[in-house]
Amino acid sequence: MNAFTSVRRDPKETHVAVLHGGISAEREVSLASGGQVIAALREFGYRVTPIDAGADLAATITALRAAAPDVVFNALHGRFGEDGCIQGVLDWMGLPYTHSGVRASALAMDKVAAKAVFRAAGLPVTPHKVVDMEELEAGDPMPRPYVVKPVNEGSSVGVHILRSGDNRRAEIARGWTFGQALVEEFIPGREITVGVMGDRALAVTDILAEAGEFYDYESKYAEGGSRHVIPAAIDPSVYAKAMEVAVAAHQALGCRGATRSDFRYDDTQGEPGRLILLEVNTQPGLTPTSLLPEQAAHQGIGFPALCAWMVEQAAHGP
Template sequence: MTRPMVKRVAVLFGGISAEREVSLASGRQVIAALESVGYAVQPIDVGTDLGAVIAQLTPPPDAVFNALHGRFGEDGTIQGVLDYMGIPYTHSGVRASAMAMDKSVAKATFAAAGLPLARHRIVPREDLADTDPLPRPYVLKPVNEGSSVGVFIIRDGDNRRADIARDWHFGDMVMAEEYIAGRELTVAVLDGRALAVTEILSDGFYDYVAKYAEGGSRHDIPARIAPAITARAKDVAVAAHHALGCRGASRADFRYDDETDRLVLLEVNTQPGLTATSLLPEQAAYCGMDFPALCIWMVEHAACRV
């Protein structure tokens, strides 16, 4: 049976997480792309009133393009609402979204699948104030945030640890992770297939500004690494995608140390950014799929994940 062409698409963007501005940028690009190819698009700027969002989705559109990022948008929350309403939506479902967003659960899943990880542990915020959770250098990051929000690198001689613990506002727990020297690599996965390996080059730490500000980073695609490392990164990205149960698009982030030939999976993003500087659309274009075609593919593969 031929799948009917989607006509009406609601685009959810904005949201109430720390990544609202990124989501607004993603949403604007998606809306323009979908309108350019003839969809009837209903933009929905998601705020704190969930009832208002549900009202705007009544009567239901043919599909929802989920362009939300961060908590409540990619952690399974809005996915559950859409499943309840029976509205097909883009990207992963409740289970995969919730698992990927919780770094401790995601890492346990990756470890069970035998994927390469950095040493890490979850510590209470009050314990962080008293002692180093890992040998230096190490990275501190929220358990449930993305886009490098709230990420710190603690090196020898750094005396910020107690201040970070005092000012921490990302929950009661903190993830500490071994710092891996070397290159920043990323692999987008679409429909279970790895697209490419990109090396991200920035002046210093690849933080929120470097990710989203124009000129904040440079992308080498394909990454200038050995073919064996390219193949290994692609294989791990696909394995991580399947281990979490992702659907549609995901993006796996890595560190690779040339000196030790060590490739480490950092995390998987189930709602990759779709801004002008984002990596998924760049890799899709490298493989011959322009931005409107990428958005069409996502809409036409939208589904409920109950």
């Protein structure tokens, strides 16, 4: 057991409620994450109560009060689970919980607000703008290729890449259900990611999507949807920079516990290339195909130990 995994609470004397499910577009992902976490914490020796957080918030609060846990493991993904909403409820109830607090969760989930924080911290972000669907339907809001994505969704839900000759723009605008959209320059090259535990980066993973044209929902969660190369075979200076930026982004947002920073790395003109920070995930996936557990394992941290570390870091407040 290393510095990442030291546990101060006695698992046998710690009762953990695992919140999973939720009502976002990522409900199935959360159920998968929660199932993995429940089994891992029980294996580590914790007493665990699973709670499926459904549409009835009062029922979820009642279940939490009945369980009276020492710690809440937040395994929710998407809206209401990682955007500060459930974090505020848990703060109100005085229950310590895993991952980031209200402020950092809300900032990270709002891609526009997060980019403003990153830019102020001197971190590399891509040119972008927020558009209404009327503007997108009427014409290209920036030169192609560009990416259209929801401002407040995760797991690549609703993400589209529009390249030269693609005639889907008006169709995407008419079928859009996410409010305003974030439109940003498409960065060619590689998709890489860096997990952070506390104040230390774990590794850089090169993500090769097998099921789609980019690391979309299917690539993230379908069996065989993507191939992960860890450590990423990239220029050593870029590898080190990605690790540094991931920790800086985690700190700039005020995150705690574990996060995962996603990047684009444009090496199409050779290395070292252009590194761009896309976003920070305050509730990284904990499914069998997820990246953070894979990086933790690369550092010698097994999945039960990773979950136990998250429980140990649980807190409440900002």
